[in-house]
Amino acid sequence: MPEISLNILDVTMNSVKAGASLVHISVKADTSADTLTVCIEDNGCGMTEEQVARVTDPFYTTRTTRKVGLGVPFFKMAALQSGGSFDIRSEPGKGTVVTAVFGLSNIDRMPLGDMAGTIHMIVTQNEETDFVYSHHIDDRGFELDTREMREILGGVSFKEPEVSEYIKEYLRENIKESENGTVL
Amino acid sequence: MKSLEELKAIREKMQGSVAFRSDDSNQTRVVVGMATCGIASGARPVLTALSDAVQNKAVKNVAVTQTGCIGLCQYEPIVEVYEPGKEKVTYVKMTPEKALEVVDRHLIGGNVVTEYTIGALAK
Numbered sequence: 001m002p003e004i005s006l007n008i009l010d011v012t013m014n015s016v017k018a019g020a021s022l023v024h025i026s027v028k029a030d031t032s033a034d035t036l037t038v039c040i041e042d043n044g045c046g047m048t049e050e051q052v053a054r055v056t057d058p059f060y061t062t063r064t065t066r067k068v069g070l071g072v073p074f075f076k077m078a079a080l081q082s083g084g085s086f087d088i089r090s091e092p093g094k095g096t097v098v099t100a101v102f103g104l105s106n107i108d109r110m111p112l113g114d115m116a117g118t119i120h121m122i123v124t125q126n127e128e129t130d131f132v133y134s135h136h137i138d139d140r141g142f143e144l145d146t147r148e149m150r151e152i153l154g155g156v157s158f159k160e161p162e163v164s165e166y167i168k169e170y171l172r173e174n175i176k177e178s179e180n181g182t183v184l
Numbered sequence: 185m186k187s188l189e190e191l192k193a194i195r196e197k198m199q200g201s202v203a204f205r206s207d208d209s210n211q212t213r214v215v216v217g218m219a220t221c222g223i224a225s226g227a228r229p230v231l232t233a234l235s236d237a238v239q240n241k242a243v244k245n246v247a248v249t250q251t252g253c254i255g256l257c258q259y260e261p262i263v264e265v266y267e268p269g270k271e272k273v274t275y276v277k278m279t280p281e282k283a284l285e286v287v288d289r290h291l292i293g294g295n296v297v298t299e300y301t302i303g304a305l306a307k
Contacts, residue, residue: 001224010223017252066255071220117232124235125250142185152191161239162194173186 003113004038004102007075009122011040011098014071016126018044020095025122026134027115028141029104029184035084036102036109036184047090055088075100082109112184116171119144123167124158133171135178142174212246212291213266214238219253226279227261233280234263237287246291259302265290274302 001007008025015023020042028037047055054060056076061069075098076086083103090096102109119133123146130150134143149158149167156163216222216231235248254262259276263283266272273296275286282300289297298304 006223006228009218009228010220013218013252063253066253066257069220070224074220074224114228117228121228121231121250125231148188149191152188153195156195156198160198162198163191164235164239166191166194170186170191177185 001074001078002110004036004078004110005113005115005118007071007078007100008038008040008115009118010071011075012122015040015042015044015096016129018042018046018096020044020129022130022132022147024132024134025119027112027136027184028134029137031104031138034104036104036112037099038102039097039099041095041097043095046092046094046096048092052088052090056086072098078102078110082106084109116168116175119171120164120168124164127158135175137178137180137182137184140180141178144171144174210245210268212268214246214248214291215251215264215266216248217252217254217260217262217264218250221253221257222260222262225260229280230261230263230278230283233283234287237284238291241287241292243287243291256302259305275300276302276305 001010012023012025022043024039024041026039029035030037055072058068058070058073061067063069072088079086079100079102083106084101086101087099088096115135119131123131130146132143132145135141153163158164158167214234216227216234218227218231231248231250238246238248254264256262256276261278263275263278263286264272265275273290275282275297278300286297286300289295
C-alpha cells in the first residue's frame, strides 16, 4: 500500500464486515515523541484469542474462497518498517482495537495520504455504520462524528450530492487546518 | 475550521425537497471491488471518480457502491456494471480515466466499452 490512508480504509472495512454499529478512527501525530499513531476501534463481533493470534499471519484467513488474508499483515508491516509498533486486541461480542504506531520522521514511513478522500468514502458508502474520525497534530485537531451529522440531517442521506460535497469539504478543510502547513 | 452550521443550512434548504429515489428494480448498480487487493491496486480513486462523475453529470438511476474481493485479484481494480435485464459487464484494470469513459460511453451512452472488459483482456 503506497499510503497509510489505504491501510486505514482496508482495515476499517473489516470493522464494517464485523457488524460494528460504531467505529472510532483516530490519527494522531505527536511531534515530541516522533510518532504517528493510527487507531481503529469497533464494537463489532470481535475475534477469539486464537483468531487474534493468527490475524497478522498472511496465510491465515477466515475466507474459504482463497488462502491468504493480507489486510492486517500489510498494516503491521507498514508500521514496523518505520520503526513503530503494532497491536491488536479483541474480544468476541465486544469488538476489536487495532493500533499502529509509526515513526513520524522515519524515512521508511509511508505518507499518510488522502485521509479526506478515505474518510469521505468510508462514511458515505457505509451509512448503516456510524463513525467518529479524529485527526490531531499535538493539540491541534478536529473530530467528525456521523451521529451528530445524522441528527442534523434527519433522514437525508450522506449520498445526497450537496451533503456528500459538504462532508468532503469539511474533512479537507479541517485536516488542512489541523496540519497547519505540515503534511503527514 | 468548518463547522456543522453549514450542514444545518443544507438540511433546511433540502427540507421537503428530498430527492426522489427510484425503486431498485430499474436501477443500474456500479460495483467497485474494495478489498485489500482492490485498494492496493488503486480502487479508491476509481470509486471516487465514478461517484463524482455520476453525481456531477446527474446520471439517473445509477448507484455506485463497493464490495469485497471479487476473486480476480490480478485484474483489480475491477468495476462491475449490473443493468436490469442485461448481462453483467466486468471492467478490469481500471483507472479514474477509464472510469470516466465508462460513465460517458456506457452509463450515459448505453454502449459497453468493450476494450476495457475482461473479455478483451483475455484475448
